[in-house]
Amino acid sequence: MSEALVVDLYATLPGEVRGRIDALGREHWRRAHAGVPRLADSWCPTRPLMLGAEAYELVGAVADRAAALALDACLRRVTTAGELLAALSMPREQFPLLDPAEPLGPQLLTSLRADVMVERGVPKVVELNIDGAIGGAIEADLIAGQFHELYAGPAPAGESPSGSPLRTPPSAVDAFFTELVSFLGLADGSTLVVPVFREDGLDYLADLDDFISFLAPMGVRGKAHGITVVGYPLDRLTLDDRQRLRAGEQVAHGVFRLFLPVEQAGPGLDALGGALRAGTTRMYTPEATSPVSDKRVLAWLWEDLELLAPADRDFVRRHVPHTVIAGAGALGEDRTSLVIKPGDGYGGAGVTMGRSATEEEWRELVLRAADQGDHVLQRVVDGDLVTLEFAHETTGEIRSAAVPCVLGPMMYGRALSGVYVRHATPKPGELINTHQGAASNSVLIVESPTVRQ
Template sequence: MTSITPQTGGPVDAWERFPSWLRAETTAYAAERIGEVNQGVTGAAGTWQPLRPLYLEPSGYDRLASVSWRLMELVLESCRRRAGTVGELVDVLRVPRADIPLVRAADPLDEALLVSARPDVVYSAGVPKFVEFNIDGATGGTHHADLLARRFCALLQGRSGGGSPVFSTPPSAVDARFAVIRSSLGLSDGDHVVIPVFSEGTVPGLEDEKVFKDWLAPMCDSGARHGLDTVACSLDDLVAAEDGSISLHGRRVDAVFRLFQPVDQPAGPGLAALVRAVQRETVKMHTTESPWVLGDKTTLAWLWADRDLLTADDRHLVEQHVPWTVLLSTPGTVDEQQLAHARSHRPDLVLKPSNGYGGSGVVVGRAASDAEWDAALTGAAQSRHPHVLQRFAEPDRLEMPFLRTDTGLVEHARVPFVVGPYLFGGKASGVLVRHGVPGGGLVLNAHHGALMNAAVLVDLAGLAGPVDDADLGDDADLGDDVDLLDRAC
């Protein structure tokens, strides 16, 4: 593929370029309707309710997708320099096989592994910095991204005046995912696809199994639109058949859409049956854990280690968009030079488990004391998991209006944020946004108090000039039927 030139700096969020009257109008309107926007949205019942999404211009959205894809291609190339199969790569990365029971060791290192991804992107001085790639079928948040984008978009339609729509949503991440599930797995009309719900590692609000299954209903509907008989089920409802396949309530399962990390789940017959079926290739899965191996943060260190092997454009792309990353430790081995560097440069660094997720084990140097940082480094050196050091990317901040539910007042704060563009089959769809709350920390994960939000696309050319009050029209009664809100975009 042709190399992508790096993206230069500039504000990613168009909000502060809106006319002041429009910011005031939309904030006041959203404060009245935010309960309807958040109806049924898991994890949205806290004190702080964000009153707007992230606003992306279409050109910025397209550019982000292009940079994301090229960097993932470079990650794959860096892995191919060190291994020929997924199993060989697992060994190089020192990942315990017991931690990834759904990996298929014989899988080749080819572009098929890039079928599903959601990079974590921090904007720093307007430049997107890729701090993690999340290459895996179990990347979550697609329903959140779709639902909130549709509802915020519906809330905004007609507020800006002009004759043509100003706001639009990115393509549905849920639908893009099911399109690629069908095409990449070679499924046919009527094939039986199951989405197991799970008990460990769920986002806040989905701990109850029935609530979780209800939340997955739109995904099942998307599967049906793509010709697939798709149902949510308990992981332990899956039963091993004599031929090594699996069944659900007596019907053979053709494919499994995995949204969980197997190592985190309690042992049970359903998981055991699923592992056997995947290894025997008697069931298809979106995805096995083979793609997940590419998302190990060691591969970011390899991008930096290999940059002299790259074209000038690709080298510049890595240096511009990937924070400096280096391997600190593997089980039984510590890079003493990097350890000394880490101890003397605490405010500039972040310590991360190489194969962790959900923000677990991440220590931001500038948010830790010297004693806490030294203890974290010592713990990493003694861990059974490799760790990396990454240069801290000072995050740009969103000017976010919040409704504070305990007072009913609107408060404004500038909060850090992470952008997660979905790429399924290499094509961009929705965008998951996670951002902080007033007084929150720098680890932006739902399990650490961050809020999940979405991105709406905006054509700034349509925002010229004020509008008369008459142009705004009467407020629609969205409370009677939230589905109207969903269908508006």
């Protein structure tokens, strides 16, 4: 695998290019982030990250290899989704749409977004999100495309005014549809239903009409792939007398799941489950993808280290921070170098940095986690800082800050299509998560013989 370093190349661009990027970003940052959901009182970056082509490809290659090794770790223990739940001591009722007989295999890696932090230029996979509901494809496309339009100006398409090429990555939304249509076996003219739902704490998911509007770009791209995309309230889905799933008058030939089923119980979920069991519709992705994402699987990778081929062993040591299932034996370790996470958590819920807790708080957390058996301890990645300017959503104030980033390579069908970026802002906070105020961003690719990493 390439030994390229992943670094933001903004500072290597010619001065006049940087000046234009800065000026355009300060004036048109709202245009660059149009259509991107964000919390009130948020800070928006006034430029994207800028990666070299080799670094961009490396981020995707690391994510893909980590996911393949994680799946292998599962397959060393079990062969079906139901067996994986048992191995992880996860209750069956936590996955109401899961088919326990679903075989584990490469097909489950159809949709993937790793959470990658960069430490001294080396990408580190801190979490794997293997699921259709990974999020980020729309944001990655919109931010990259809208910043690119700002910079193109009168220059030829795809180039900055200086002649230094800046290009957008392949569209994540298009890659998603190509993979989804193939995975579900949808024919031209098929209807794909996207059940929408409410989620407390996220403004853009609180109103169903706003949620459906947010999905509009997917509807446009869906047409280009020969299908009709229908956003429809989950709780109003029904079954007809032929056990077909209906969204109003529309029959669902396929379903794109953006939600955790256990959190959305009700008649709509029951209807969807009935259609799946009857085989009258298929879902992207099956719920069997979810347990493969459990962070304890990364701990299994480290447990199995001596079973791996030398190249894979080196890969894990270089690209996966040391991860173990939380146990009382960790109390003798330096808590400031550790973070504790629930195995199947998301959105930053239940995550605590050791350096943010007192000794007594940390002891209680670790002992409770050891008793439950469903948390991991992971070495903290000391993320490289990127200096960005931010504009305040309400006041328009411009402020500079050096912040750590989480890169989310969007992988569909094991291929990289864009990178969804989240990073800290001038607002203080330990966790880089949009649920907790992190900013959304994207990547443009810099290709120039004059730029060196």
